[in-house]
Amino acid sequence: MTESSGKPSVLFVCVHNAGRSQMAAAWLTHLAGDRVEVRSAGSDPGDAVNPAAVEAMAEVGIDITAETPKVLTIDAVRESDVCITMGCGDACPVFPGKRYLDWRLDDPAGRDIEAVRTIRDEIRTLVEDLIEDIAPGTAM
Numbered sequence: 001m002t003e004s005s006g007k008p009s010v011l012f013v014c015v016h017n018a019g020r021s022q023m024a025a026a027w028l029t030h031l032a033g034d035r036v037e038v039r040s041a042g043s044d045p046g047d048a049v050n051p052a053a054v055e056a057m058a059e060v061g062i063d064i065t066a067e068t069p070k071v072l073t074i075d076a077v078r079e080s081d082v083c084i085t086m087g088c089g090d091a092c093p094v095f096p097g098k099r100y101l102d103w104r105l106d107d108p109a110g111r112d113i114e115a116v117r118t119i120r121d122e123i124r125t126l127v128e129d130l131i132e133d134i135a136p137g138t139a140m
Helices: 020-035 051-059 074-078 113-134
Strands: 009-014 037-042 082-086 099-102
Touching: 009 020, 020 037, 020 051, 020 082, 020 113, 051 113, 082 113
Parallel strands: 009 037, 009 082, 082 099
Antiparallel strands: none
């Protein structure tokens, strides 16, 4: 739990912060509301969020058009209780006392909308399980 808010905080990290981590952050925000602090970042951020990820999330009523890829910082890791990596290898700094998970998900970059929908749905399932673990009873 973060000291300032008293609620768990999660950082989603992928290479470009343009697809998987953006969808995961959006799902967690959507499903847990303000009961979890949500961050996302990339080890090598892209220029924009993947349009196929934006489209796939819009299909389930979640708007991520205002999101932009952000660079992974040591502070973002330090301020998070759970750090979830998605294909960025060892780029995430490790701090004692933090929980680290690695979600093995296909990269949506360059994939058609059907493939991105599958990834989106896999991420939702993982996020639902995460919510039950860190903030049970808060999923919508």
